[in-house]
Each structure stands twice: as structure tokens, then as C-alpha cells.
Amino acid sequence: MAKKIAVLPGDGIGPEIVDEGVKVLRAVAESFGYRFAFRFGMVGGGAIDRVGTPLPQETLDLCRDSDAVLLGAVGGPRWDDNPPELRPEKALLSLRKELGLFANLRPAMLFEGMEQSSTLRPEVLKGVDLIVVRELTGGIYFGEKSRERLEEGERATDTLVYHEWEIERIVRRAFDIARGRRKRVTSVDKANVLESSRLWRSVVNRVAEDYPDVELEHMLVDNCAMQVVRKPSHFDVIVTENMFGDILSDETAILTGSIGMLPSASLGDGSFGLYEPVHGSAPDIAGQGVANPVATILSVAMMLRHSFGYEEAARAVEQAVRSVLAAGYRTADLAPSGDLAIGTEEFGDRVAEAVRRHV
Amino acid sequence: MAKKIAVLPGDGIGPEIVDEGVKVLRAVAESFGYRFAFRFGMVGGGAIDRVGTPLPQETLDLCRDSDAVLLGAVGGPRWDDNPPELRPEKALLSLRKELGLFANLRPAMLFEGMEQSSTLRPEVLKGVDLIVVRELTGGIYFGEKSRERLEEGERATDTLVYHEWEIERIVRRAFDIARGRRKRVTSVDKANVLESSRLWRSVVNRVAEDYPDVELEHMLVDNCAMQVVRKPSHFDVIVTENMFGDILSDETAILTGSIGMLPSASLGDGSFGLYEPVHGSAPDIAGQGVANPVATILSVAMMLRHSFGYEEAARAVEQAVRSVLAAGYRTADLAPSGDLAIGTEEFGDRVAEAVRRHV
Ligand SMILES: [Mg+2]
Ligand SMILES: [Mg+2]
Structure with a gap:
């Protein structure tokens, strides 16, 4: 049976980073022989513009009929002056409530080579x-x-x-x-x-x-x-x-550095869960192909672990991110001198490739 | 008019560190021509042992008749199994309440040469x-x-x-x-x-x-x-x-390192205030003359500033602590290799001396 994944790209850099999450999931499917069925839905500001509400009923139904949700990010200056009910962020609150998500998981771990982006001393970060x-x-x-x-x-x-x-x-x-x-x-x-x-x-x-x-x-x-x-x-x-x-x-x-690296999960009863990066929709860099997809890719690893019980695949994704970072690849937000930076897609390609090599 | 200071040494290392606070106040009096009248009172476990209550009425009256209170620390294993009303810490809650102290001030600043005792990078600590x-x-x-x-x-x-x-x-x-x-x-x-x-x-x-x-x-x-x-x-x-x-x-x-360095003030309406180190009574090292008096001495500086309006004297005390630390003197808690450590009294002497030299 294929695992049904509702994919809600959202606003700003949401679509770009979610693409890389899906790419990595496809690599996992290939390498581990799992099957995923992706179904896309509208959420946030885009949904407001198109159908007048940040969380359309059909999106909610799609989530309810899925095993897990992958969400990008919502919001942007375009909707900042909307009334509370018509704010993109309202979709997140409604999703949590409607889907009974009572447990929020926020991991913080150190990736080798990333010590310099934390304000803590390297020896204090060791093993975090x-x-x-x-x-x-x-x-x-x-x-x-x-x-x-x-x-x-x-x-x-x-x-x-x-x-x-x-x-x-x-x-x-x-x-x-x-x-x-x-x-x-x-x-x-x-x-x-x-x-x-x-x-x-x-x-x-x-x-x-x-x-x-x-x-x-x-x-x-x-x-x-x-x-x-x-x-x-x-x-x-x-x-x-x-x-x-x-x-x-x-x-x-x-503790461990950039907020661009942090995944999260929101779980309810059973194995259903919603997975999303901690960071926001970063409208200022949207559409440029420079967003950091690590938080989304690590959210995908959490989905594999907490909703599907695919622990080995989850570790493979985390290890793949680790190896790409250890090889020195960075998106622009993490590359102190911009010229060594690679784009969102290339970063996702390299992680997907590392997942395939891993097996 | 002399400023009336109620001195409540309390338990554990309280008496030792409060002695150094008083010593520094005497140096301030000498150097700046101020007058302080010190009157001592019982508080905490010692008061429980002697008169059966952690905050005797005469101590409370003494505080009420003073311009400021200097408190050491209270508590110890000897009283840990007492009922709530007969715990040494109860005295602190009662004092705050009875004296109407509604504002708690907790400064955190970096002392040069102390960077290594923080878990933050030195460049992040700069100017804290x-x-x-x-x-x-x-x-x-x-x-x-x-x-x-x-x-x-x-x-x-x-x-x-x-x-x-x-x-x-x-x-x-x-x-x-x-x-x-x-x-x-x-x-x-x-x-x-x-x-x-x-x-x-x-x-x-x-x-x-x-x-x-x-x-x-x-x-x-x-x-x-x-x-x-x-x-x-x-x-x-x-x-x-x-x-x-x-x-x-x-x-x-x-942020800035050892909790042995941190002063505090609790203020009410007007200029009255209670001043005490953030750390506890450290019964394990009581009576050995090795306790760090810096938090108490810095609390005295806060008293000079916030209750008496003696800003120049307050800065002189802080500068004195700074200069003694910059000269490399440390109590045992801060001296990584114990053999360079000096005792509580010697540290207080050196700060008092630096206050006198300052003027
Ligand atoms: Mg928060
Ligand atoms: Mg506290």
C-alpha cells in the first residue's frame, strides 16, 4: 500500500523547498522500495487569493484522507493587513485543531561543519x-x-x-x-x-x-x-x-545555528502527522532558487520516522544531509562568502543522490 | 545623616560573604565621605534554630527602620525536611511581601578575563x-x-x-x-x-x-x-x-559565566531595597574561607546606586571588582587550577583596597 502524502507548498519559498522534500521522498521510495502517493493542496495566502480562505475544505479533506502532510510555509506582506480570519497563518492553527495535532516535535542537533554558525562554543555543542x-x-x-x-x-x-x-x-x-x-x-x-x-x-x-x-x-x-x-x-x-x-x-x-536547518512535526493520536520547516515563507527570496531546503528535507525524515515507522530511511535522509554539508555544500544563507553557495535544486539533488548511494 | 543598613548574614557562606560586602561599604564610606550605620539581624535557618521562625519580628522591624537591606543567603540540608512555614527560604518570600518589594533587578555583564567561564563565544559576549x-x-x-x-x-x-x-x-x-x-x-x-x-x-x-x-x-x-x-x-x-x-x-x-558573580536587588516604592547575591548558601563550603564574595560585593554596588543614589561610588566598586579580576585574582570556584586561588577575605581586601585607590 502506498503511503498517502498531502503536499501543501503554500507561499513564498514554500513551493521551492517542498519540491526538494518530494524529490528526496522519491529517492527514498526508489532506494528502499517504498511507495508514496503525492497529492497537492492549496493553503495560506495563495488559497486566500484563489478561493477566499486560507484553509479550503478540500485541502482539509485531502489531509484527513492522507497518512501524513508535508507543508512548506505560509504568509507574506501581501496578506499582512488582512483581518485575523483571512491571515495565511490562520491555516496552521486551523489545521492543528481540525486534525487533532497535540504534540509538537522540535529537534535540535548539530551538523558537523556547522559549528561556526552557532553562538555557543564548539566544545559545548559537541554531541548536541x-x-x-x-x-x-x-x-x-x-x-x-x-x-x-x-x-x-x-x-x-x-x-x-x-x-x-x-x-x-x-x-x-x-x-x-x-x-x-x-x-x-x-x-x-x-x-x-x-x-x-x-x-x-x-x-x-x-x-x-x-x-x-x-x-x-x-x-x-x-x-x-x-x-x-x-x-x-x-x-x-x-x-x-x-x-x-x-x-x-x-x-x-x-543553539545549533541557522533556523533554516530546523524541521518540526505535529502529531496527533496514531501515526498521522504534519511536517513542516520551523522557518517562515521568506517572501524576500522567493522564486530565486536560493532558499535552504534542509529544514524541509529533515522534516521529511521526521515523517518517515514518526508517521511511517521507516527508521532506516529516516536515518538515511539525515545522513545524506550530513554528508552533503560535510562535503562543504551550502545554500546562500549558510555560505559566509556567497560565491561558494549552491542553489535550492542542486542542494536537493545532492541529498537525493546521497540517499541513493547510501543503500 | 548616616544611611541605615540592615545586615542579615543568614546561613552557610552567608556570614563570610556579607563580611566582605560590609568591608567594601566601609571602604566606600572612607573614600567618599559617606556614613553607613550597620545593624545586624537574624534570618533563615539560624533564626529557626534560635527563635523558632525564619523571619523574626525584630528582624522585620529592623529592615523597616533601615534604608536598605544586605542579605547573605539562607538554607541548608539541616532544615530541608522542615514544613513549608519553617523553611529558611520562607524568610525571603515573607521579606518581599512585608517590605512591598515588587521589582527584582538581575544584571548580567561580562567581566574582562572571565570570557572562558561562559559557554558562549567570546565575540558574542563582547559588550554584554x-x-x-x-x-x-x-x-x-x-x-x-x-x-x-x-x-x-x-x-x-x-x-x-x-x-x-x-x-x-x-x-x-x-x-x-x-x-x-x-x-x-x-x-x-x-x-x-x-x-x-x-x-x-x-x-x-x-x-x-x-x-x-x-x-x-x-x-x-x-x-x-x-x-x-x-x-x-x-x-x-x-x-x-x-x-x-x-x-x-x-x-x-x-551568559556571562559563573553564578557566583551575580548580584540582585529587590525594590519597592521609593528608594528602599533589599540586596543579595543570586547564588545560595553553599553549605558544602561554608566556614572554609573559600566562598566567592563577588556577587555580594556587586549587590553592594547596586545598593549604592539604587537605594542611595551614590552612582560614582557604585561605579567605583564595580571598577574595583573589575580590576581585581583583571589582575588575575580568583576565588577557588573560578580558578581552573586551584593553586592560584585566593580566599574570600583576601578577595574582599583587594576590592576594598582598589576602591580606596580609585578615589
Ligand atoms: Mg515560538
Ligand atoms: Mg528562577
Whole structure:
């Protein structure tokens, strides 16, 4: 049975980088004997222009009928003044909600030869290979909000709510992921102050009993914000609630260098997932063939691992990226002197070629 | 009129490091012709042992009758199993509350010659000199909390509340502080998601009108967690709410190296303030004369600046610390090969001497 992949290129550099992701998937299919069926859909600003909504029903139906989604990027100055409901970014929120994607995965790893693009010392970066598993649909971003006018001025309120089941499903996901890695989970909370964190910690401790082979530690969020800069190689899987995960995944993103390198996955129940680069649609360089496709290609590796269970193929793609970078090839964003840079397509060709050679 | 300073040495290395702080204040008094009246009080574990409470009423009265408080550190394994009300750390919370200290100041600056103790590259550290101004008495740490048992399991709730006046007083404080520095304020919030952050941002914009000489920027907290690692020299004054400040002040703490170097101030209305090192009581090395007094001495510099308005004296103390470090003197925690280390007292002597020479 072919794996059905919904491909949503989106705006800006989206189409260019997604092309390279699909190219690499075709190389995987060829080399490993897998079958993928690609079906394309509209999303973001382009969809607004053509059909008046950032997430058309047919795109949503296409995703629902697929095993995984590969998304490029959405947005651009052209739609910046639109009302909230007609903003390209609204499509991402709607997709997460409609598809029940509650786990956001953001890996940060060091690629050899890329040390110079980080602000951390090379010896601190050595061995950095972590993943932040962030709860995506609960917590204070989605709690009740209010604003009141009192005699002494205004008062604003936000509410942070977590249910046991919401915590349990993301924590189990994190432990499962740790089993495929170095078997170490760091659960981040603020249990010395927050009630929701105390519930979080008790659920983590209970779930951990089902994973005696995985090492668990608890860390307070302020200490964690310090430790990821002090000793990032300490971490394997970091699991945390929505807002802490938002902060920590952006902090860890910067550890290993360019944001052009960072993939992400958003998972729900089962094996379905949406995969997209962390970076945006970069409208300023769109259509020039100079965009960095690494984040998209690494997102494809995550798809192979987390949605299809093709671990060997996932590693082959990661290894292919590693080898192309190690050979000195860079897109313009990473080439300090622009003249050594290669284009988006050539970079994708070289990775696809390395995937084929690998087998 | 002599400035009345309440001195609370506390537990562990507290008494040793506070001695050096007082020593430096005496050198300042001598050199600049100021008068300080030191009065000592019990706090923390020692107070529990002697009078059965971590913050005796007479200590609180002493603080209230003073112009500033110099605190060492509290806590130790001896009291770790005490109930919450009889924990040494309870004294800190009570002091903040009773004294109305709503602004926590945590500077992070680079001392020449200390670059090797940071995990960031030396060129990234160049020019780092920032201060985090954190709201200390409001927000989610102090909001209503609850836990309910529903049919599908437990649910936990925390509440984040801010009043306009709470925001205004901390923001004004931050702008005032910026005027004595590089005149740049970064206000950190999550205004794209949180209602309390939208109120925060509107108050900041209103207050900023009274400070046309100070440059203001708004930054989202997740981006800020990234930017302080990417380009820490960008920042001058960071002002933010309680929890964001907790996370960011710990993250910035690690930028410039040892936590043994970091001072702090907690301010209320007017010029009263409490000054203490960020580090703890380090019971493992207490009484050995090897503790690093730099954080306490720099806290004394903050006292001179923020409570007494003795800016020149404050700079003289900071310059003295700088010159002693530049001459190669280190306490054991900072001397990679222990044999070059000097003791707590000798370090304090050298700083006091440098203060005297400065004038
Ligand atoms: Mg973010
Ligand atoms: Mg903290």
C-alpha cells in the first residue's frame, strides 16, 4: 500500500523547498522500495487569493484522507493587513485543531561543519542532539481570557488549565520517542509554584512506571532555560506544556545555528502527522532558487520516522544531509562568502543522490 | 545623616560573604565621605534554630527602620525536611511581601578575563551589559489555583492576573533605570496570545510617552529567549512580568559565566531595597574561607546606586571588582587550577583596597 502524502507548498519559498522534500521522498521510495502517493493542496495566502480562505475544505479533506502532510510555509506582506480570519497563518492553527495535532516535535542537533554558525562554543555543542516535545493544544494559550475595568484601572486575566488526559497523551508520546533515541526524558514544569505543574509532574511519574527502561528527570523551567545553554548535550527528550515548550523550543533552536536547518512535526493520536520547516515563507527570496531546503528535507525524515515507522530511511535522509554539508555544500544563507553557495535544486539533488548511494 | 543598613548574614557562606560586602561599604564610606550605620539581624535557618521562625519580628522591624537591606543567603540540608512555614527560604518570600518589594533587578555583564567561564563565544559576549527587571509580586505565581476531580480525571488550574497599576509601577522603574544606562528598554510579553500581555503592552506604550529619550522595543518571550543567546549585547534593560522574568533572568545569568558573580536587588516604592547575591548558601563550603564574595560585593554596588543614589561610588566598586579580576585574582570556584586561588577575605581586601585607590 502506498503511503498517502498531502503536499501543501503554500507561499513564498514554500513551493521551492517542498519540491526538494518530494524529490528526496522519491529517492527514498526508489532506494528502499517504498511507495508514496503525492497529492497537492492549496493553503495560506495563495488559497486566500484563489478561493477566499486560507484553509479550503478540500485541502482539509485531502489531509484527513492522507497518512501524513508535508507543508512548506505560509504568509507574506501581501496578506499582512488582512483581518485575523483571512491571515495565511490562520491555516496552521486551523489545521492543528481540525486534525487533532497535540504534540509538537522540535529537534535540535548539530551538523558537523556547522559549528561556526552557532553562538555557543564548539566544545559545548559537541554531541548536541535533543528534541523538544511540546503540548500544543492546551494550557494558557487556550484558556479563558478576560479584561475588566475596575475603579483603579484595568485588570487582565488568563487561565492555565490542564486535564490529566491531555498531559498523559503527550507524556506517553515523549516516552515512546525516547525509546527510539537515548532513552532519557527531561520533564519540565514549575511544580514549586503552579498547580497545573504539580498535576503534570504526578502524571509524568505515573506514566514513567510503564517505561522502566527510560531514565526520567524533572527540571524547573527557569533552571532548564539555563541548562540548555550551559550544557545542551545533557538533554535527549524534553517534554513540557504549551507555553514552556514555546519558549524552550525557540531557545534550543538557536543553539545549533541557522533556523533554516530546523524541521518540526505535529502529531496527533496514531501515526498521522504534519511536517513542516520551523522557518517562515521568506517572501524576500522567493522564486530565486536560493532558499535552504534542509529544514524541509529533515522534516521529511521526521515523517518517515514518526508517521511511517521507516527508521532506516529516516536515518538515511539525515545522513545524506550530513554528508552533503560535510562535503562543504551550502545554500546562500549558510555560505559566509556567497560565491561558494549552491542553489535550492542542486542542494536537493545532492541529498537525493546521497540517499541513493547510501543503500 | 548616616544611611541605615540592615545586615542579615543568614546561613552557610552567608556570614563570610556579607563580611566582605560590609568591608567594601566601609571602604566606600572612607573614600567618599559617606556614613553607613550597620545593624545586624537574624534570618533563615539560624533564626529557626534560635527563635523558632525564619523571619523574626525584630528582624522585620529592623529592615523597616533601615534604608536598605544586605542579605547573605539562607538554607541548608539541616532544615530541608522542615514544613513549608519553617523553611529558611520562607524568610525571603515573607521579606518581599512585608517590605512591598515588587521589582527584582538581575544584571548580567561580562567581566574582562572571565570570557572562558561562559559557554558562549567570546565575540558574542563582547559588550554584554544587560539588566532584567522582573515584576515580583503579581502574575501566575500568585493567582488563584485549584484542582478538581472530574469523571475523566483530574483538572488543574492556575490564574494569571495583572492590574494596570502593578504593570505601571514596574515599567516606570525600568524606564528610570534605563535613563541611568544606555537608554534602551525591551519589554517582553506574549501579546499575540495572552490578554494580560496585551494589557502589559498597552501600559508600556503609555508610560513610554513620558520617556521620549528612552528607546522602546517590544519582544515576544519565545523570541527573546532566542535573542538573548543569539545576540545578548543587543539588550540594555529587559522589563517583563513575573514568570517570564523568572525564566529570562536565569537564562541570562548563565551568559556571562559563573553564578557566583551575580548580584540582585529587590525594590519597592521609593528608594528602599533589599540586596543579595543570586547564588545560595553553599553549605558544602561554608566556614572554609573559600566562598566567592563577588556577587555580594556587586549587590553592594547596586545598593549604592539604587537605594542611595551614590552612582560614582557604585561605579567605583564595580571598577574595583573589575580590576581585581583583571589582575588575575580568583576565588577557588573560578580558578581552573586551584593553586592560584585566593580566599574570600583576601578577595574582599583587594576590592576594598582598589576602591580606596580609585578615589
Ligand atoms: Mg515560538
Ligand atoms: Mg528562577
